[in-house]
Amino acid sequence: MAQDELRTSLAQAAEPFVENLYHCLRCNYCVEMHWEERGIQHVCPTLLHHNPAPGYSGKGYLTTARAVLEGEELPINSLIERFFNCTTCGNCEEVCPVGLRPAHLVKQIRAAMVAQGFAPAPIAAIAENVVERHNPAGASIETRNHWAAGLDGIAAGAGALYLPGCAASYEAPAEARATVSVLHQAGVPLKLLPPEQARCCGAPLEEIGFPAEADAERRELAAAIARSGCRRVVASGAECLGSLAGTQLADGVEVLHAFDLIERAVAEGRIGFEPRVNAAAGPIGLLDSCHLSKKSHGIAGAANHPLRIRALLDRLGCQTVAVADQGSYAVCCGAAGGMPRMSPQSAARMADGKLRSFAEAGAVVVLGASPLCVAHLRRSQAAGFPAVMGVFEFIDSYFRLRRVV
Amino acid sequence: MKLSQIGTELAGQGGALVLEDKIDLLGYRRDTSIAPGGNPAAAVIARSVEDVAAAVATANRRKVPLYVRAAGSTYAGGANPCDGAIVLDTSALNRILKIDEDRGLALVEPGVTYGALLAELGRRGLTLGVVPLTGAAGTVGGAIASHGLGTGSPRYQSTGDEVAGLEVVLPSGELLRTGSAVLADAGFFARYAVGPDLTGMFLGASGSLGVITKIALWVHPRPEYQETFALGFPDYESGARFISALQLKELTHNLWYGAGYEDKAIEARVMGARPQFERAALPRFCLALDARGTSEEVARDRARIVAEAGRFGGAEFALFDEIFFAKLRRDNTFWYSYAGYFGRSMCALLMCSMANETVPRFFRAIQNNREAHPEFIWAGGLVLCRRGVHGAVIVFYEEREQWEQIRMASERCCRDLLANECVPYKSGRVWAPMMDQFGRYHTTLARLKKTLDPNGIMSPQILGL
Ligand SMILES: Cc1cc2nc3c(=O)[nH]c(=O)nc-3n(C[C@H](O)[C@H](O)[C@H](O)COP(=O)(O)OP(=O)(O)OC[C@H]3O[C@@H](n4cnc5c(N)ncnc54)[C@H](O)[C@@H]3O)c2cc1C
Ligand code: SF4
Ligand code: SF4
Numbered sequence: 100m101a102q103d104e105l106r107t108s109l110a111q112a113a114e115p116f117v118e119n120l121y122h123c124l125r126c127n128y129c130v131e132m133h134w135e136e137r138g139i140q141h142v143c144p145t146l147l148h149h150n151p152a153p154g155y156s157g158k159g160y161l162t163t164a165r166a167v168l169e170g171e172e173l174p175i176n177s178l179i180e181r182f183f184n185c186t187t188c189g190n191c192e193e194v195c196p197v198g199l200r201p202a203h204l205v206k207q208i209r210a211a212m213v214a215q216g217f218a219p220a221p222i223a224a225i226a227e228n229v230v231e232r233h234n235p236a237g238a239s240i241e242t243r244n245h246w247a248a249g250l251d252g253i254a255a256g257a258g259a260l261y262l263p264g265c266a267a268s269y270e271a272p273a274e275a276r277a278t279v280s281v282l283h284q285a286g287v288p289l290k291l292l293p294p295e296q297a298r299c300c301g302a303p304l305e306e307i308g309f310p311a312e313a314d315a316e317r318r319e320l321a322a323a324i325a326r327s328g329c330r331r332v333v334a335s336g337a338e339c340l341g342s343l344a345g346t347q348l349a350d351g352v353e354v355l356h357a358f359d360l361i362e363r364a365v366a367e368g369r370i371g372f373e374p375r376v377n378a379a380a381g382p383i384g385l386l387d388s389c390h391l392s393k394k395s396h397g398i399a400g401a402a403n404h405p406l407r408i409r410a411l412l413d414r415l416g417c418q419t420v421a422v423a424d425q426g427s428y429a430v431c432c433g434a435a436g437g438m439p440r441m442s443p444q445s446a447a448r449m450a451d452g453k454l455r456s457f458a459e460a461g462a463v464v465v466l467g468a469s470p471l472c473v474a475h476l477r478r479s480q481a482a483g484f485p486a487v488m489g490v491f492e493f494i495d496s497y498f499r500l501r502r503v504v
Numbered sequence: 505m506k507l508s509q510i511g512t513e514l515a516g517q518g519g520a521l522v523l524e525d526k527i528d529l530l531g532y533r534r535d536t537s538i539a540p541g542g543n544p545a546a547a548v549i550a551r552s553v554e555d556v557a558a559a560v561a562t563a564n565r566r567k568v569p570l571y572v573r574a575a576g577s578t579y580a581g582g583a584n585p586c587d588g589a590i591v592l593d594t595s596a597l598n599r600i601l602k603i604d605e606d607r608g609l610a611l612v613e614p615g616v617t618y619g620a621l622l623a624e625l626g627r628r629g630l631t632l633g634v635v636p637l638t639g640a641a642g643t644v645g646g647a648i649a650s651h652g653l654g655t656g657s658p659r660y661q662s663t664g665d666e667v668a669g670l671e672v673v674l675p676s677g678e679l680l681r682t683g684s685a686v687l688a689d690a691g692f693f694a695r696y697a698v699g700p701d702l703t704g705m706f707l708g709a710s711g712s713l714g715v716i717t718k719i720a721l722w723v724h725p726r727p728e729y730q731e732t733f734a735l736g737f738p739d740y741e742s743g744a745r746f747i748s749a750l751q752l753k754e755l756t757h758n759l760w761y762g763a764g765y766e767d768k769a770i771e772a773r774v775m776g777a778r779p780q781f782e783r784a785a786l787p788r789f790c791l792a793l794d795a796r797g798t799s800e801e802v803a804r805d806r807a808r809i810v811a812e813a814g815r816f817g818g819a820e821f822a823l824f825d826e827i828f829f830a831k832l833r834r835d836n837t838f839w840y841s842y843a844g845y846f847g848r849s850m851c852a853l854l855m856c857s858m859a860n861e862t863v864p865r866f867f868r869a870i871q872n873n874r875e876a877h878p879e880f881i882w883a884g885g886l887v888l889c890r891r892g893v894h895g896a897v898i899v900f901y902e903e904r905e906q907w908e909q910i911r912m913a914s915e916r917c918c919r920d921l922l923a924n925e926c927v928p929y930k931s932g933r934v935w936a937p938m939m940d941q942f943g944r945y946h947t948t949l950a951r952l953k954k955t956l957d958p959n960g961i962m963s964p965q966i967l968g969l
Contacts (some may be wrong), residue, residue, distance in 0.1 A: 121904040122850060125536050127575040131595065132641040133619030135626065139640070151549060151596065152523050153531025162530050177527045 102175050105215045106167065109178075112211035113164040119199045120165040129157035129191035129201065140424040142190050144431040148452060149445035154181045157191025157201030164204055175217070182208050183219050184445065186438045187306045188431030189395030202395055209308030218308065221440040226309045229316060234265035235303045243294040246272030252283025253291060260329035261289035261357075262320075262343075263470070264336025265299055267489075270474035274489030278335055278357045281491050284500035285370050287360055289333060296323040300346075302338035302390075307437040317346050325349050333357050335491075337390035337469035338435065341399035356391075358404055358468060358490060362411065372415055372498040380497055382420045384462030384485060385409055386453070386476070387429035388469035394427065403427065404468050408490055412466075415498065420460040434475035450479035457485050466490050513562045514548050514590065520555035521596075523547040532573060532591040538852045538901075538910055539581030539933040544571075547591040553673065553717045559592050560715065561677040563961045571963050572711030574615050574643035578650045579853035581933025582710030582966050592715060594645055600624050603723065607693045609668050610723050614645020614716045621721075631726040633660035645716050650930050651708040653855075653887055653894050655794075658759035661890045664707035668692050671718035672706055675957035682706075683720070692720035705952070710932045712963040713956055727760070727796035732830045733806060735813045736770075736787025736821030740864035743789035746816040748860045750809065751891055758805045761794035761833065762888025766867050769883060770824065777827040787821055791888065792829035852914045854897040854934065856926035865924040866895045873897075873917045879906070880913060894929055897921070931967055939968025 113120065129142055130153070141147055145155045153159050154177070163181065166173060182205055189202040212218065218226070228237035246268060247253055253261075261282075263275035279289055298320035301313030324332055325348070332354045334340045343354045364370040390396045391404040406426070412419055424430050433439065433449025454476060457465050462485045467473040476487045488496070507515060507522055515522045523529065524546050533541035545568070548559045563570035570590045573583040585591050598615035603624065610632075612621060618632065618639030625631055634656035636642050642652075644663075652663030660666055669683025669692040682703040684694040695703055706713055737743035743764065750756055765773075767788040774781050793809070795802045810820055858866055863886065870884040881900040886893045897917060901910040918928070918938055928935040939946050946968065953960075953969050963969070 117904070121902070124850065125534060125576060126638065127577050127641040130641070131575070131617065133617050133623060134640040135619065135623035139619075151521065152525070152528040153547075154525065154527040159527075159531050163527055166530050173527055173530075174525065177525050181527055 101215065105175060105212065105217055108211045108215050109167045109208060112207045113168045113204070116164065116204045116207065117168070119204060120161055120168060122197055123158060123161045123199055124197060125158060126196065127158065128194050128196060132194065137428055138424060138426040139194060139428040141430050142194055144186055144188060144433055144449045145184055147430065148433070148448035149184050149442055155184060157195065157199070160185065160201045160205055161199065164208060179212055179217055179219060182212065183222055183437065183441050185436055186431045186433055187436035188389040189393045190389070190428060190431060192395040193393050193428055200395070206306060206308065210310050213308040219441060222307050222437050225307055225437055225440055226304060226312055229299045229304055230312055233298045233316065234269060235299065236265065236269050238269045240294055243268050243297050244291055246275045247279065247291060250276060250279050252279040252288060254288040255290060257288040257290040258329055259287060259289050259331040259333050260324060260327045261291055262332055262334045262339060264334060264339040266474055267335045267470035271470035271489055274470045274473060274492050275335060277489060277491035277495035280495050281500060282357065282360060285361060285364050286502050290327060290329060292323050292327060296326070298323060300336065300339035300342035302342040306435060317342060321346050321348055324352065331355065333360065335470055337388050337399060338471065341390055341396050344398040356404055356468070358408060362407060365411065369503055371501040371503055373501055375497055375499050380417060380493065381463035382418050382461050383412060384420050384422060384457035384460060384465040385412070386432065386465055386467040386472055387425055387427065388467055388472045389431050389435065391468055392427045392429065408468055420457070420462045422456045422460045424456070432472050432476055434472045439475060446475070447479045450476050451481070454479065454484040458483060464488055464493070466493050510562065510566060510568070511546050514546060514559055516555065516558035518555045518558065519551040520558070521549040523549070532585060535576040535578050535581060535583040537579045537581035537584065537932065537934055538907065538914060539584050541584035542587035542589060544585045544589045544591045547593055549593045549596050551596050553679070556592065556673045556715050556717055557677045559590060560673055560675060563590050564675065564677065564959055567959050567961065569964050570961050572715050574646040575641050577638050577642050578646060578930065578932060580650055580710070580855065580930035582650050582963070584933055586965060594715070595643065597717065601718070603628065608723055609692060610721050611692060612644055612719050612721065614719060615643050617641055617643055625723055626726060629726050630723045632656065633666035633722055633724055634663045636663070644719055644721065648707050648719060649716060650710055650932060655761045657894070658756040658762045658888045658890060664704070666722050667703055667707060668695050668720040668722055670703050670706055670716055672714040672716050674714045675962045680714070708931070710963060710966045712966050712969050713953060714962065729799040729802055730794065730796045731802055732792065732794050732825055732833050734790055734792040734821045734825040734829055735810070735818045736824065737789040737816065737818040738787060740789050740867050742816040742818065743791060744860045744863035746813055746818055747791070747888065747893065749812055749816070753812065755805060755809050755812065756888065756890055758795050758797040758801050759793050759888065760796045763792050763829070764886030764888065764893065765790040765792065766870070766884045769885070773828045774823060778823065790821060790824050792825060794833045850901055850903045852899040852901065852910050854914060854918055854921065855930040856895045856921050857892060857929045858895055858926045859892050862925050863893065866921070866926055869920045869924045870897055873913070873920060877913045880910065895926055933966055936965060936968040
């Protein structure tokens with residue numbers, strides 16, 4: 100009975116995507132392709148590192164959803180397993196020549212599965228953590244700001260509110276600290292939300308099929324932002340940036356990635372950089388985090404921070420390496436979409452694949468502008484792989500900022 | 505998931521991945537074509553020649569049909585299985601085994617994409633002769649097994665003409681090498697050796713005579729310079745006569761792609777981009793060309809080609825190049841550039857070959873079908889070859905409402921094309937109902953198939969076999 104209801108509900112979730120379902124040419128571009136000039140070497144991390152079966156991939160999800168819509172009886176457990184093993188990276192959308200949106204479909208189908216009580220246990224656990232403790236890892240609310248202990252640059256009266264996001268707060272605290280430190284040197288004091296008011300931006304919930312819960316978190320976060328009185332919100336989390344860009348905030352509140360502030364200050368000639376240590380960092384690999392570089396992630400993706408960070412690194416005289424898959428078509432590192440919880444080994448292989456390609460390209464350090472990716476890659480770091488750092492961690496370690504008056 | 509008995513047999517000893525979950529099998533039902541597909545019982549993702557041989561042996565033992573498939577992007581229907589079949593997925597057999605610069609060839613597994621191979625060759629200043637426009641995802645095995653064409657066709661003709669030899673798992677499970685590689689130690693270096701050309705038997709066979717497991721392809725120096733230009737003609741007849749002259753004088757040598765456009769396409773493109781353009785001045789046939797070589801070679805040939813066009817009432821039509829073709833080609837060889845062509849709509853693609861003098865009848869046949877079936881959007885185009893041309897009929901339809909109707913309309917169009925001396929090129933399933941029209945060719949092919957594949961397990965129904 101429950102299964103019948105699920106089938107109906109899945110068909111309803113697929114219906115708004117009917118244009119997509121019946122316009123997939125089955126050209127296979129989202130499955131496997133190699134296009135050197137565009138920096139495309141592979142497309143789907145799930146096919147590469149979880150399972151190469153055609154039930155996965157953009158084409159696979161569209162084909163399956165079409166069968167669901169047409170009333171075919173499909174094994175429920177496999178359906179759930181297939182749809183919850185997508186990182187929602189959006190690379191299939193990036194490469195699709197027809198402009199179809201399989202990653203968006205996946206989120207809708209997940210939501211229908213969740214609504215019918217079919218969320219896989221690890222996925223339900225993430226949602227529970229967010230609802231109860233306002234972070235996907237389930238870490239305690241009270242420790243949220245522990246990363247900031249003893250830091251200069253935090254000021255209760257600051258006009259800019261810093262939202263490091265859950266990943267930086269709990270899993271990549273060094274990046275949060277470095278961000279505050281660098282912005283402090285650049286003359287931008289930051290304010291933090293009190294831990295009990297801080298909320299998840301909702302993006303992780305959206306990706307795993309809990310849109311209502313995501314919305315509730317987002318609304319509470321918006322209220323906390325309003326209470327802070329700040330007109331500027333500075334985020335570190337790539338997914339937070341996208342989520343906040345789609346959130347109704349008070350009029351005139353500006354949302355930025357922390358890097359935007361540095362970039363602006365450089366462009367306006369307000370800051371300079373002095374090397375801190377004699378040794379250069381060595382060849383650097385730059386991670387193209389999906390949330391920051393793929394158009395399917397909305398404004399944040401279109402802003403393409405990795406490209407702009409690369410420009411700053413060039414300006415600072417840092418040597419960067421080129422890897423085969425890079426830019427907006429880079430294959431996902433496996434950090435998002437619930438993958439590390441749903442299939443930890445596959446997610447680790449995704450990270451491993453990423454780091455391996457940087458290692459092969461000669462990188463000794465890999466920089467990420469998304470703390471979620473940084474934390475995930477660090478968990479997979481093996482001997483011989485490059486070190487992984489947040490972009491601000493790197494700047495703070497290797498450069499001292501000088502304010503130009 | 506526990507495998508069925510046949511699944512266990514298919515898995516054999518090796519590293520093949522056997523799929524029996526209905527969700528995974530959905531992905532093997534259909535290729536890009538409009539042809540209906542069946543529900544396979546199992547699929548095998550082969551990772552070695554041994555996996556291929558084991559799958560073929562299992563299919564034979566159990567007398568279950570087996571269909572070969574790589575990216576599944578053929579629009580001829582050759583990768584569509586029948587109900588209960590085994591699908592042998594060769595896409596993971598994708599290694600570049602050797603680039604032999606001394607012999608001027610690349611030895612590859614069939615599942616390698618053109619994109620991956622071109623990238624590797626490009627690093628050595630090399631390229632391939634003929635590359636389908638879907639090259640980023642399309643595989644070499646799939647293209648040669650379904651008579652590929654595309655970039656390079658004016659210079660080298662067909663993907664098959666660029667094959668130096670093959671390794672094939674026959675329906676019996678035995679391994680055959682063709683060309684000079686019949687002498688194992690000699691390896692691949694010549695297509696024609698010893699006796700008749702057995703390589704040719706597997707080209708365009710759509711997997712019905714065996715599974716190709718290795719391919720030796722000629723490689724060529726990568727041209728350093730590229731430019732495009734377009735020629736306009738007052739009618740199809742003069743355009744066709746010009747193409748013959750171009751080919752006979754071997755002015756196609758530095759042309760790497762040539763596309764012929766019918767009047768409707770010219771009008772739509774030009775008037776869309778320049779509404780003020782005088783409609784009466786539009787050419788009725790346009791040939792857009794992509795020339796590559798050294799800049800001197802290209803400049804020299806371009807001048808000669810334009811002069812030759814003048815003898816047939818043609819002239820450069822720079823506007824067409826500017827508003828459409830140049831961008832299409834600059835965007836690279838692959839069919840991304842075709843996105844504007846395909847838009848958000850599904851299409852039937854019927855591919856045929858023809859002698860140049862047939863071109864006007866080809867376009868007339870399309871016009872007749874357009875009038876008979878106004879519920880679809882019809883387009884026709886030519887791909888220039890070293891000799892003759894390929895014709896593509898593209899019929900846009902709405903898959904949700906018109907899938908039945910498009911199949912009927914396509915079949916009717918195929919019959920019209922045959923009546924107008926257009927010969928099927930990519931045949932697979934789409935042209936299968938017409939195969940009995942080829943008399944002794946078809947019966948001989950069927951006899952050959954019976955000899956090689958007595959149980960009829962390899963791709964039944966494909967090519968009408
Ligand atoms: C929009 C669009 C544009 C296209 N443009 C072109 C073009 O310009 N030129 C062109 O030639 N094609 C074109 N194609 C068709 C197709 O993309 C290419 O021919 C491609 O190279 C086929 O490779 P595949 O891996 O998709 O083959 P598949 O579709 O998987 O297989 C094609 C056929 O080959 C057989 N086959 C596959 N592998 C083997 C093997 N190892 N041994 C024996 N048989 C095998 C299959 O059974 C099937 O019959 C186009 C397709 C689309 C959708
Ligand atoms: S969103 Fe990413 S993981 Fe999911 S199907 Fe698309 S490419 Fe694969
Ligand atoms: S790239 Fe787009 S059209 Fe092609 S198979 Fe994937 S979803 Fe379908």
